Amino acid sequence: MAASSAKRRHKVRRRADMSLLGGIRPPIAVLSALLLSLAGITALGLGRAGQDPVPEAVLTSQQHFAEDGAVAMRASIDESATDLTRTAGLFSAGDPVSPDAVLDKIGSVYQKWMGTAVVEIKSGRMLAARGENVPVTAVDTSKLAEKDGLSPRMVRLQNGETRLLALALLSWPDRPQQLLIASSSLRFPGISLGQFRSIAVIDSEGRILSSDGIPEPEQVLTDLQREGVKRSNKQLKAFSKIAAVKSAEHPLKAKEPGSGGFLGVSGSLLGDTFEGDRSIAGYATLTGPEPGEGTVATALGLTVVSMVDVAVDPTRVAGPLFGLLAAAALLLIGALAVALLLGTVQRPLLKLFLESRRLTRGDLTRPVTVPRYGEAGRIGQALERLRRQLLGEPAGTTDASSGASRRRVGTRGLVVVCGVLLLAWSAPMLLLFNRADSTVAVPEQIISDQRERTDTLSDRVRRALNEGHADLVSVSALIGNRTSPEDMKKVLERTRTEHVRYRSLYVRSAEGTVLARAGESPHGLPANASGGDKLPTQPISVLNDSGKEPVIAGYAEIPGRDGAAVIGEFRIDFINSLLKRPGLGQIRVVDDERRVLGGNTGYLAFQSLPKRLDELATGTNQKTGLSARASGVMYRDGDGVQVAGAAPFVGGGAAKKLGWTVVSWQPAAGLAIPEYSLQNRTVLAGLLGVTAAAACLGWLHIVVVRPLRELAGKAEALADGDRRTVLFPHHHDEVGAVTRSLELVRQQLQEQRRRDGAPLAGRN
Numbered sequence: 235m236a237a238s239s240a241k242r243r244h245k246v247r248r249r250a251d252m253s254l255l256g257g258i259r260p261p262i263a264v265l266s267a268l269l270l271s272l273a274g275i276t277a278l279g280l281g282r283a284g285q286d287p288v289p290e291a292v293l294t295s296q297q298h299f300a301e302d303g304a305v306a307m308r309a310s311i312d313e314s315a316t317d318l319t320r321t322a323g324l325f326s327a328g329d330p331v332s333p334d335a336v337l338d339k340i341g342s343v344y345q346k347w348m349g350t351a352v353v354e355i356k357s358g359r360m361l362a363a364r365g366e367n368v369p370v371t372a373v374d375t376s377k378l379a380e381k382d383g384l385s386p387r388m389v390r391l392q393n394g395e396t397r398l399l400a401l402a403l404l405s406w407p408d409r410p411q412q413l414l415i416a417s418s419s420l421r422f423p424g425i426s427l428g429q430f431r432s433i434a435v436i437d438s439e440g441r442i443l444s445s446d447g448i449p450e451p452e453q454v455l456t457d458l459q460r461e462g463v464k465r466s467n468k469q470l471k472a473f474s475k476i477a478a479v480k481s482a483e484h485p486l487k488a489k490e491p492g493s494g495g496f497l498g499v500s501g502s503l504l505g506d507t508f509e510g511d512r513s514i515a516g517y518a519t520l521t522g523p524e525p526g527e528g529t530v531a532t533a534l535g536l537t538v539v540s541m542v543d544v545a546v547d548p549t550r551v552a553g554p555l556f557g558l559l560a561a562a563a564l565l566l567i568g569a570l571a572v573a574l575l576l577g578t579v580q581r582p583l584l585k586l587f588l589e590s591r592r593l594t595r596g597d598l599t600r601p602v603t604v605p606r607y608g609e610a611g612r613i614g615q616a617l618e619r620l621r622r623q624l625l626g627e628p629a630g631t632t633d634a635s636s637g638a639s640r641r642r643v644g645t646r647g648l649v650v651v652c653g654v655l656l657l658a659w660s661a662p663m664l665l666l667f668n669r670a671d672s673t674v675a676v677p678e679q680i681i682s683d684q685r686e687r688t689d690t691l692s693d694r695v696r697r698a699l700n701e702g703h704a705d706l707v708s709v710s711a712l713i714g715n716r717t718s719p720e721d722m723k724k725v726l727e728r729t730r731t732e733h734v735r736y737r738s739l740y741v742r743s744a745e746g747t748v749l750a751r752a753g754e755s756p757h758g759l760p761a762n763a764s765g766g767d768k769l770p771t772q773p774i775s776v777l778n779d780s781g782k783e784p785v786i787a788g789y790a791e792i793p794g795r796d797g798a799a800v801i802g803e804f805r806i807d808f809i810n811s812l813l814k815r816p817g818l819g820q821i822r823v824v825d826d827e828r829r830v831l832g833g834n835t836g837y838l839a840f841q842s843l844p845k846r847l848d849e850l851a852t853g854t855n856q857k858t859g860l861s862a863r864a865s866g867v868m869y870r871d872g873d874g875v876q877v878a879g880a881a882p883f884v885g886g887g888a889a890k891k892l893g894w895t896v897v898s899w900q901p902a903a904g905l906a907i908p909e910y911s912l913q914n915r916t917v918l919a920g921l922l923g924v925t926a927a928a929a930c931l932g933w934l935h936i937v938v939v940r941p942l943r944e945l946a947g948k949a950e951a952l953a954d955g956d957r958r959t960v961l962f963p964h965h966h967d968e969v970g971a972v973t974r975s976l977e978l979v980r981q982q983l984q985e986q987r988r989r990d991g992a993p994l995a996g997r998n
Contacts, residue, residue, distance in 0.1 A: 257938065258579065258580045261934040265568075269656075272923060277557045277558055277560075279557065280915055287512060290906035291677065291906040291907050292679050295683040295687075296515060298687065299540045301518040302691075304537075307435065311386065314416070317346075317701075318402045318416050321340060321402070321708055322403060328714075333362035336352060339708075339711060343707050355413050365417075373401065382533075385401075386401070386530050396443040399416070401413060422538075423697060424696075431542040433445065434538070438535040440471075440478030440479075469506060473517070477517035477539050496521070500517060500518035500519070505541075511544065512544055513541060513543055514543075516540050519537050567659045582606075583610055585605065587972055590971070598624055608644045610942070612950060613946050623953070624982060629954065660919075660921075673870075674875055674902065675909065681877055684866050684879040684900075685879040687815070687818055687879070691898070692884075695883075700887030705729060706789065713725060713741070736805065738803040739800070742801055744795075756801065756803060772892070780839075780840055788804070806831075809831075819901070819904070824843060824895050826894070843897060853865065855895060877901075879898050948973075957983060
């Protein structure tokens with residue numbers, strides 16, 4: 235008997251412990267912990283919003299600016315190396331020509347190199363040279379046959395400047411092999427700096443190889459300006475050292491998890507403050523166009539650093555007071571809600587648990603302590619009636635008025651009251667507080683960066699088209715008037731393989747016959763009055779004005795073939811890929827009639843721009859001085875604040891006469907501006923409050939309220955005389971423990987009825 239009693243006590247203790255893992259305690263405890271955590275997040279998060287001396291959006295913009303510079307430099311270096319190698323290969327595939335003829339032809343087609351030279355590899359003798367002196371002594375001709383022996387390399391001159399040397403081989407049968415060398419500076423192609431910005435290229439040690447934007451001391455007039463130049467140079471060197479260290483990190487470790495966009499290492503830096511202006515910088519490594527894909531430029535280990543001075547705004551959007559008040563209000567409301575749950579739900583249920591166990595142990599001397607409200611009160615009243623029945627009172631007697639009063643206020647209603655209390659804090663955070671309207675202050679640097687980055691993108695598209703046309707000129711010059719169609723096709727295939735910008739390359743005769751083709755079928759050219767095809771009037775033209783996508787083609791006449799020409803049709807995906815730059819929003823390339831030709835997001839070809847962007851593009855194309863200039867603007871209306879920029883094609887080359895414009899725009903709400911950051915954090919706090927309340931109170935309703943309502947009906951039925959319905963628990967928690975106790979009471983009443991010899995009462 236003692237052993238059996240001990241086993242029962244152990245079983246009761248185990249079940250009591252199991253109730254701690256479920257039941258009513260965990261939802262309330264988790265709700266309390268979540269509300270405390272949310273109060274801390276609110277105090278810290280809302281208190282710090284808008285406190286940074288420089289808005290996060292400005293820092294991110296500098297990071298994107300450096301990424302633009304890195305992308306442009308990588309593309310320029312790779313393009314130069316590819317052009318030199320392809321040109322040398324085309325020369326080598328034809329009849330031998332003199333070194334002077336090679337350099338003259340290269341100089342007439344490409345104007346990108348500062349100096350070119352041809353050297354005989356075996357003897358090391360200089361055969362021809364153009365432009366500035368090429369440091370040929372820096373090239374060890376005995377190691378050209380080794381792996382990466384022809385890779386571009388950097389050479390530092392005696393004057394401190396750095397030159398990038400690109401190498402290619404000229405080989406003809408029965409002639410000594412020659413080395414074609416082209417030197418270029420590491421200056422940025424077509425990067426629009428605007429005012430007060432500088433940019434530099436650094437090596438892996440942090441040494442500045444090339445810089446632009448900071449004037450020389452002798453170019454300024456006053457001592458104050460000279461002091462500013464000295465400070466800028468010092469700050470740029472400091473940024474370069476830090477950027478070199480950070481650039482050595484692995485790209486996946488240097489970025490936040492899940493962040494995309496730029497494939498290399500990039501970031502932003504904060505510098506010193508001088509007369510109210512603070513220096514900030516962005517840095518980005520040269521990286522390949524595809525993940526894990528290296529190029530000749532990425533092997534050089536270069537990093538781009540851009541620096542600009544921005545005015546520090548001493549004002550703040552909001553101090554820490556709002557965050558502290560919101561956190562205090564949440565603590566007060568949360569404490570009230572938790573106290574309500576503890577006092578009206580948890581404590582009565584725990585009392586029922588203890589009272590029901592007392593009855594099962596046979597302690598019937600004291601009346602059951604009946605809770606005042608809800609299902610707990612109904613169950614308590616049923617327990618009291620059952621206690622009296624165990625003492626011999628007949629079943630079925632009840633106090634109807636007391637039961638009716640307890641039914642009016644249920645546990646579900648108390649949980650709803652707690653939800654309303656928590657919603658009273660969360661709803662204003664979601665809908666009312668810290669709303670950013672059309673009067674939000676957008677930093678001037680954001681508008682400036684939108685303009686300059688759009689200008690850089692416009693120049694990049696123009697240069698890409700110019701490079702494509704230069705390729706066509708180079709191919710047409712090498713084809714000449716004696717090349718067979720088979721050899722033409724080989725040249726076209728090789729060019730298309732080395733450059734992904736073309737969807738189709740073909741040679742067309744003056745009569746319109748396609749002599750050789752590589753790639754997709756060519757688009758039909760417009761017909762002239764005699765019925766034949768005619769060449770476009772411009773070296774680069776759009777061949778259609780409707781359809782799913784524009785057909786953009788460039789052409790170059792072949793000398794000595796009576797009007798025959800090499801025509802290359804550009805892939806629209808190639809142009810669109812140039813526009814995929816983060817931080818600029820939606821980007822469109824439009825023609826001289828402001829019809830859309832390409833974009834970085836979904837668009838319809840040849841559709842018109844929105845009215846105000848059309849007006850922006852039209853106004854930007856108006857000449858100011860010698861040429862049109864890029865412009866940036868901020869729109870404020872009922873839909874919010876929008877930042878836009880437009881930049882026409884400005885510069886030389888075949889693409890200049892197209893009259894195209896690049897337009898970009900984005901809502902300011904998507905930028906990390908203090909007002910929007912504060913609004914977003916406030917909304918997030920409200921969402922977290924709603925989520926915590928819904929999760930915990932829903933959990934409480936599922937595991938406690940709903941089973942408790944069901945148990946209340948069964949307990950009343952048992953007190954009314956139902957002895958046949960077996961009560962079994964669904965969970966090992968407080969409600970389950972009360973259910974087990976009621977089942978034991980039911981069994982005791984059955985046994986008592988058998989002993990008394992009376993028939994069992996129950997429902998049919």
